[in-house]
Amino acid sequence: MKDWIIACSTITWPRDVPREQMLAEIAQAGYEGAPAGAYLGTPEEVLTLFGRYGLKPGPGYLGADFEKPEQEAAILERAQAMAAFSREIGCTELYVAAGGFESYVTKRGLTRRRISAKVKPEDMMSEAEFRQFAKTLNKVGEITLKEGVRSCFHNHVGSTIETRAEIDKLFSLLDPALVFQGPDIGHLAWAGEDPVQFCRDYADRIISLHLKDINPDVLRRGIEADWGYDEFSDHGIFAELGEGMVDFPAMFEVLKQAGFKGWIIVETDRTTKATPLESAQISRAYLRSIGL
Numbered sequence: 501m502k503d504w505i506i507a508c509s510t511i512t513w514p515r516d517v518p519r520e521q522m523l524a525e526i527a528q529a530g531y532e533g534a535p536a537g538a539y540l541g542t543p544e545e546v547l548t549l550f551g552r553y554g555l556k557p558g559p560g561y562l563g564a565d566f567e568k569p570e571q572e573a574a575i576l577e578r579a580q581a582m583a584a585f586s587r588e589i590g591c592t593e594l595y596v597a598a599g600g601f602e603s604y605v606t607k608r609g610l611t612r613r614r615i616s617a618k619v620k621p622e623d624m625m626s627e628a629e630f631r632q633f634a635k636t637l638n639k640v641g642e643i644t645l646k647e648g649v650r651s652c653f654h655n656h657v658g659s660t661i662e663t664r665a666e667i668d669k670l671f672s673l674l675d676p677a678l679v680f681q682g683p684d685i686g687h688l689a690w691a692g693e694d695p696v697q698f699c700r701d702y703a704d705r706i707i708s709l710h711l712k713d714i715n716p717d718v719l720r721r722g723i724e725a726d727w728g729y730d731e732f733s734d735h736g737i738f739a740e741l742g743e744g745m746v747d748f749p750a751m752f753e754v755l756k757q758a759g760f761k762g763w764i765i766v767e768t769d770r771t772t773k774a775t776p777l778e779s780a781q782i783s784r785a786y787l788r789s790i791g792l
Contacts, residue, residue, distance in 0.1 A: 506766070507533035507555075520549075520552075522534075529777060529781045531555070535557075543585060556591075559593040559595050559763055561597065562596045563656075564598075565660075567604075572632075576643060582644075583647035593763060595652050597653070597654040600660035601613040613728060615728075616690075616728060617657060617690055617723055619691070624665070624666055641674075651680065653670070654710065655667055655684055664688075682710070684709075685712065685751065687712070690737060695746055703755065704758065707761075710767045711766050712768055713738070713745065718735050738768050743782070743786075748787075749790050
């Protein structure tokens, strides 16, 4: 689809790999773009770097503890800077996501990272925390829109917004004109949710996606063994697209019917393949096989 930008995240590559190599291999694998941020340099430097490999700079990522009132001012300041940067590189979306991986301790005395994929209702934030989260995120959405950039909420296993119940609760408090959906499809599946049904229910608010697949055997074993986030990752929870449990053809049909336009970013956090390039190539080949 001409209005769908198929991109790849650099997260699969180890941090010591030169940025130029990552981008060169993303281009080699057949992607159109990759996420970009101010950590790469000035907007002019980023545009030059990405242009060298024929890639478009894509949405950055603002993760924060939105539920904490004492952090609101700093979050809004970051949002302003990131929105301005996004505008200057020609990107009209920004991912916004919950934090709390280690800092948020539930009523059971466990961190959210520790209870990944095993969240219970009593682990959810309080009503006051949800309202503070939504208040700050609405302000972020307002700030970014003034720069022509739409804030896309991004769910994440191990954070304070992991389950469908938590996402629904948050979105009942958000202004639909200010905050949009930018779901991580793999994290939905890892959390035990149905990505296809999620896309049906939020089709009119989804404007960007992260794609990853999930190994169902690792998911089952991890829940039975009570693994934490890192143990799931160490055992290979992340699969290349088409090699896991997500029904991507059904999901894309839902988005197609809804008139989706925007970034689709492949993001295999940690691959079990020999190299990141091989991982990127497998996922790109799979997307081509289903018409993308």
